Amino acid sequence: MTFSQQLITWYRNNKRDLPCRRTKDPYFIWLSEIIMQQTRIEQGTPYYERFVDAYPTVKHLASADEQEVLKLWQGLGYYSRARNLHGTAQEIMTGYGGIFPDTHADILRLKGVGDYTAAAIASICFDQPHAVMDGNVMRFLSRLYGIAESIDRPETKKTIRAIAEKNIDHRNPGDFNQAMMEFGATVCTPANPGCLNCLFQRQCIAFKNNTVGRIPARNSKTAVRHRFLHYLVITVTERGTEFICLNKRTGSDIWKNMYDFPCLERTLDKTLLRLPAQEFDELLNSATPEFGEVSNPFIHILTHQKLHARFYRIHYDKKIDLPCLLVPVKDIHNYPVPKLIDRYLSKIFF
Ligand code: SF4
Known part of the structure; x- marks a missing residue:
């Protein structure tokens, strides 16, 4: 079995059952991806459910009052995401006739949508092979490949992205991306990763070299x-x-x-x-x-x-x-x- 087949099989058997994983509707996937950024899934899920209840379609969200959207978002932080969410829903109504764009390039043009979100929506909803890069993916791949350089450096990110792009499963890019993130979030975790039972233990260079605790390396932190x-x-x-x-x-x-x-x-x-x-x-x-x-x-x-x-x-x-x-x-x-x-x-x- 290839790496991606092993990973996807693991994902299908072990993934957490989340409301946002029961749909491929790009509106709901977009909502969940924006809400879950910089947020733990346990914290973000009730917000996702509240947004879906309050705004079951992009049209509902577009016609909501901004103050109401901010109120629903309250407590999640990074409030520009809520303002962008609302503005982008309006953009989808006026610029795309209320239909969510279906190519990676068009999705990337939406306000507040960066590389990560565009790749997630394009792969999960439209089966387009664009690899997602978030903290979980970078940690998992940098350990697996023993990449000791700081992941804050653009060159390191480029290297890790190339590895992800090379391994992505072209028939199941959505599952591959979600599996990468899920593995990083639940097995190859920042502290106390589950190395002893990890199915990639034998090929993991950081494990072999006893450098798991040092990878991923980061630049010194910005002063508070x-x-x-x-x-x-x-x-x-x-x-x-x-x-x-x-x-x-x-x-x-x-x-x-x-x-x-x-x-x-x-x-x-x-x-x-x-x-x-x-x-x-x-x-x-x-x-x-x-x-x-x-x-x-x-x-x-x-x-x-x-x-x-x-x-x-x-x-x-x-x-x-x-x-x-x-x-x-x-x-x-x-x-x-x-x-x-x-x-x-x-x-x-x-
Ligand atoms: S062996 Fe440990 S460090 Fe390596 S991929 Fe598995 S959980 Fe991550």
Whole structure:
């Protein structure tokens, strides 16, 4: 049996039963691939199911409100993917008559679709032999072939891609690609790979050379940026209804079009000291506020950032002119918020 036959046989006998594996509809495969990027399958699957329920066709997704899409995405991070998902659904409606493109080249032209996603859709849905390259595939192949150079180097990626392209099964490219990813995710794992029972143990060069723990090699990590955020959580009671003050983020950062609170950012504040109330005057355009509860620091880790945040509560008994959007507290669930804000809200209101 060839390598690809062995791998596909293993896959058919051992694959996890996932909802996205019960279809070859390119719309659903596209949804699942975008959702699962940078996300563990266990975490991404409930999101996939929610999206399929809410938007059973590309037309439903295209005509949804962006805020609703972001809300459904909340907690997955990398929010540009949700915005691209929505924009691309609209592009498929207007540019392709609502029919998902069926060639690798056309799929690759869609916004937010890179090499990996295009290869996955083209192979799984249309049997086109384009090899996928993700972290799981690179780890598995670099160990199997004993490639010790850093996988961050373009030359190394090129070498690994050539190996994958050479081995892809032209009759079952979709199963081959999924098998590669599944093997990397469940057997040839980053820590404690299942070498002792691995069906490729005898041909695995890293295993033979006792270098499994050192492969794949990576360049030194990008420095983590620490950010110190002081959020004002302003509530207002007006005619018996409690409102909360939200800030819609309009810049082009990762949280674009989501909601948080008015915020002051400080750079050199390693201990995240409480700020004195006067510091917030510039945000409020008003008299110095009187704080209610001030939270302990919340730590939130992003890919290259570590956020340190405090939340300062202020309450007013009547509406005043505030530089933010006042929404009833009971409606706050309707607004997409970054996970850091959601963590705080779930502590104080729910
Ligand atoms: S022997 Fe170990 S390192 Fe080699 S392919 Fe199998 S699980 Fe991966």
